[in-house]
Amino acid sequence: MTDGGDLGWWGVLIAVMGGAIRVSTPYLFVSLGETLTEKGGRVNLGLEGILVMGAMSGYGTAVVTGEPWLGVIVAGCAGSALALLHGLICNLTRVNDIAVGISLFIFGTGLAFFLGKPFINPSAPRLPHLELGAWSSYPQVRSALEINALFIIGVVLAFVLAWGLKNMKWGLILRTVGDSTEAATALGYNVNWVRTMGTVAGGFLSGVGGSFLSLYYPGTWNEGLSSGQGLMAVALVIFARWNPIYCFYVSLLFGGATALGPALQTVGITSNYYLYGAAPYFLTLGLLIYSSSTKHSLAGAPGEVSISR
């Protein structure tokens, strides 16, 4: 066993936890976004495209202006714009949201690669982080406790969304529309408009999640930047039972799984690196099998979401 610092196997655990915090951020944003979209009764499978588009536009903005936070906002807006496209197309009758989502996924990634070519080489300023580990003398602990600002915003947002869905007018309207079109129509709400807004809000958060990839970790822009976080977030939302706070916990779990390979590398286990790298995908499969049943439909699923019907 090669030396992994003074901490041995503890080092792996700390690295996984630190990695979980670092890597979970895009999962968290994308899953919160998808929760909003699905609470309104639609599934947006185009989040992967939105994520990549957010990463590219955020990075490009940061390169040009030197202002990473402006990049985050631009990424969100780019995400909203793509989501708006999804929402508007789905407003047409007899349009399937899943099919539109898949085309948006391909369109978004393609567009991002096309527009992002000039930004592959220049480097952009990174987003700030908090050094919560300054007290420790171990470099592993210090690195694990580098908490990025977006993660903190995401955690706060998860709680705010959970509260808002129960205690705010938009929350009640969104849940009504997502649970029963009939009820919403009878109450005089414009179902398509509410769903479009849910999708746009979800797109904004997913775009922000994308900007994290290019502006913090890994912190560059290239075409292999995302490894399916946008798609996995859809599974994650199902496992989190459409609850923003559970989204936070499950994001940490997925983040930890993603960080497993690099963490094992720190203690010198380099064989099967790619197998460990596939941990999040195994986790996705496993969780979906675990949470499905032939006997009953998914508990907590909004009634109008096509995957729960």
Added chain:
Amino acid sequence: MTEKPAMATLPPPDVTVTDMTKRFGALVALDAVSVHFESGTFHALLGENGAGKSTLVKCLMGYYQADEGDISVNGVTQHVTNPRHAHHLGLGMVYQHFTLVPSMTVAENLVLGEEGLSSVINWKEHLEILEAFMQSMPFRLDLNRSVSNLAAGEKQKLEILKQLHLGSRFLILDEPTSVLTPDEADQILGLMRQLTDENRISVVMITHKLREVEAYANEVTVLRHGRLAGQGYVKDLTHADLIRMMIGNEKISKPAVRTKASRREIALEIRNLVVGNDKGLTAVSDASLQVKEGEIVGIAGVSGNGQTELVEALSGQRDEESGDIFVRGEKYGKTRSEMRDFGINMLPEDPLNNSCVREMSVAENLAIRIFDQPPTTYAGCLINRGAVRRHGRDLIERFRIKTQGPDARIETLSGGNVQRTVLARELAGDVEVLIVQNPCFGLDLNAVAEIRNRIMEARNGGATILLISEDLDEILELADRIIVMFEGHFVFETSRDKADVHEIGRHMASHI
């Protein structure tokens, strides 16, 4: 918070509809109908399915725009453009299909429709106001219960409470008793009548049940084929008058004759059947029953007490968790070959979705049970389309299915004709066991009589019939033995001779 008109001071709206006409393409759904809904009365809109009752109130509520005619509220002509507008005028509608949000609580559902709801909801304040509102009502519900856990009668009450809470003083009830037990229906209609007598609200009730009109309404308007067929005070009209207005001069076929059955062997047996529902909860618990040849066993119960899951388990659409089904003493595994060998036929509810292939033609749907057998199949694998069409044409004629032809897609047929198509298919062959669920749902009186006759004929011919129905009158008319299903249990059983409506009704509502 919203400003609601004080319940005690303002009289309920007085609404007049003048010469209202509504067309859907070539179909005239409503033909120059005029009605005056007087303030503070209980007004019944009576008619068969398709008579135009729903079209009339939907025009009134702004769901549809009438092609001709006027609506005036308290003497002022109004152009009602959408349901919101109707709400502002104090008009509210309680739908046949509940428009509650199942995942939310009673309180959330009540708050949802409030005008000018603030963007952050102060639950403490709202709960206090709702509690006070509940105290002022003749019936109450626990504010914190989730709607998905309410019984049908409670949901109906919540729908009415919701409209009253929103300030509606003119309530339209669309077939309000279709999902209620007789006692629940009496209770709710009695309370509505009480509120109208106190001049707190006006009520318009859409119904096809004469009994409810005679017992609760002050005034009645009868529609037939979109036209006004009669109007007047209920006290001035006899039962015969109402029937004549409702169906015109058409003759209704006589109720089927019940003959004495000779063979009396047990043909269908269910032993300790347990079936789950979509939520993973137990929908049918430990159900056992036996049905003899030449016998109709009727399963009564309010919708949602496990009937659908029971039928799905019998038809093979849902796996049972435990228990067994036997046909003529042999275990029944619900395969296609067993269905054919045992002569099992089914008419489930919502037949278009449960036992038809939408995209296929009427003839193809009629051949679903036999298409893989000679003469519709030759050389073991080739379909003889000519034979399928001939078979279809024959059944279309015998069962008088209204279709453009055997090649029309089944989804282009009306609900009643889809029902007839499936019944034709299931009764055409060798019927030994027949399982039917709500066979007459949504049909006009003549079609109802005809379908019931056919079921009775099958029984007289020695078939074993399990009839699952939410319509207690249908069960009382057809069944030899009646079982009541409540919350997944068979809670009560009685023979035809000893059946008592009120006793059955009580068991439909509770274990006791």
